[in-house]
Amino acid sequence: MALTILKCVLKNATARRCLYRRLYNSSHGFNETEAKKKLAQCSGGSINLCKGENGIAELCINHPSRKNAISGSMMLELEERVSDLENWKEGKGLIVYGAEHTFCSGGDLHSVKALSSPKDGLMMCMFMQNTLTRLQRLPLISVALVQGKALGGGAEVCTACDFRLMTEGSEIRFVHKHMAIVPGWGGASRLIQLVGSRQALKLLSSALGIHPEYALRIGLTDDILSSAADRALEEAKTWLTPYTKGPADTTRAIKKIVASGREHLFEDTLRKEKDIFGTVWGSPAHLQALSKAMKPN
Numbered sequence: 001m002a003l004t005i006l007k008c009v010l011k012n013a014t015a016r017r018c019l020y021r022r023l024y025n026s027s028h029g030f031n032e033t034e035a036k037k038k039l040a041q042c043s044g045g046s047i048n049l050c051k052g053e054n055g056i057a058e059l060c061i062n063h064p065s066r067k068n069a070i071s072g073s074m075m076l077e078l079e080e081r082v083s084d085l086e087n088w089k090e091g092k093g094l095i096v097y098g099a100e101h102t103f104c105s106g107g108d109l110h111s112v113k114a115l116s117s118p119k120d121g122l123m124m125c126m127f128m129q130n131t132l133t134r135l136q137r138l139p140l141i142s143v144a145l146v147q148g149k150a151l152g153g154g155a156e157v158c159t160a161c162d163f164r165l166m167t168e169g170s171e172i173r174f175v176h177k178h179m180a181i182v183p184g185w186g187g188a189s190r191l192i193q194l195v196g197s198r199q200a201l202k203l204l205s206s207a208l209g210i211h212p213e214y215a216l217r218i219g220l221t222d223d224i225l226s227s228a229a230d231r232a233l234e235e236a237k238t239w240l241t242p243y244t245k246g247p248a249d250t251t252r253a254i255k256k257i258v259a260s261g262r263e264h265l266f267e268d269t270l271r272k273e274k275d276i277f278g279t280v281w282g283s284p285a286h287l288q289a290l291s292k293a294m295k296p297n
């Protein structure tokens with residue numbers, strides 16, 4: 001009995017480690033402590049998290065005086081909020097949005113300037129890829145609510161969510177080319193997965209503004225929201241509801257399978273699907289649903 005419990009604990013710990021493992025660590029020349037020290041020197045703005053009792057969390061990119069540009073200290077806060085969400089067992093959904101009805105103008109140009117050496121740039125790139133990959137792997141169904149503009153790094157952040165919802169008049173734009181750079185927070189790889197390599201090449205090489213109708217056509221947005229600016233967050237929550245309805249364990253297991261499928265080879269995915277299936281099959285929620293389904297009419 002004790003051995004079975006130990007095996008179960010180890011299995012869950014391994015599954016958690018795989019899900020939340022860092023893409024870059026010291027073996028890739030990444031020193032997280034040094035990175036954090038450096039990023040902390042570029043301050044301004046905040047990343048605010050509000051976890052709802054309904055299992056839906058709201059993550060706000062908050063730096064309105066700079067159109068929600070992401071400073072070094074906000075990169076640190078984003079990592080802390082993602083850690084918090086990784087440990088939130090009741091969570092089912094996440095909405096990422098920008099303060100004052102605009103998503104994010106990208107990296108804070110003041111921070112970008114302070115980190116403009118190749119060494120610092122790579123350090124920031126690895127830090128943000130680690131964080132956004134962990135955000136994408138969260139066992140929560142995530143939505144980026146794009147109001148106003150999502151530019152540069154802001155466009156990259158919205159690709160790390162499972163879904164994107166754009167409000168009328170909003171715009172996603174990979175402006176990197178204008179800064180003579182390419183995406184480095186994982187946005188190019190994710191864009192290719194989302195829209196295919198041909199469209200990604202067009203969008204990155206033209207730095208074209210992507211308006212909601214175009215985004216819908218190429219599959220970059222999942223819907224266009226029509227409510228007034230101050231009602232959009234509510235509309236996004238309503239949009240998310242059908243996908244997060246029901247027990248948290250079930251929603252989380254579904255998201256884990258999809259997250260794993262995005263990243264692993266198909267055979268690995270099948271094995272992973274089997275492992276995750278084993279965590280929900282026979283659970284109290286499953287048995288309750290089963291007995292409900294079998295009740296005679």
Ligand SMILES: CCCC(=O)SCCNC(=O)CCNC(=O)[C@H](O)C(C)(C)COP(=O)(O)OP(=O)(O)OC[C@H]1O[C@@H](n2cnc3c(N)ncnc32)[C@H](O)[C@@H]1OP(=O)(O)O
Nearest residue numbers: 065066067069105106107108109110151152153154175179
């Ligand atoms: C590191 C990853 C790659 C990157 O993300 S590099 C950064 C890419 N982003 C950009 O180049 C966006 C630059 N900003 C803009 O194009 C425009 O400001 C934007 C967002 C279209 C808004 O235009 P407007 O509505 O006309 O407002 P505005 O220009 O007067 O801006 C208001 C204040 O916000 C500031 N701001 C906007 N984006 C910023 C940024 N990314 N970093 C730092 N500060 C930024 C802007 O300088 C202005 O400040 P101030 O009021 O003049 O003191």
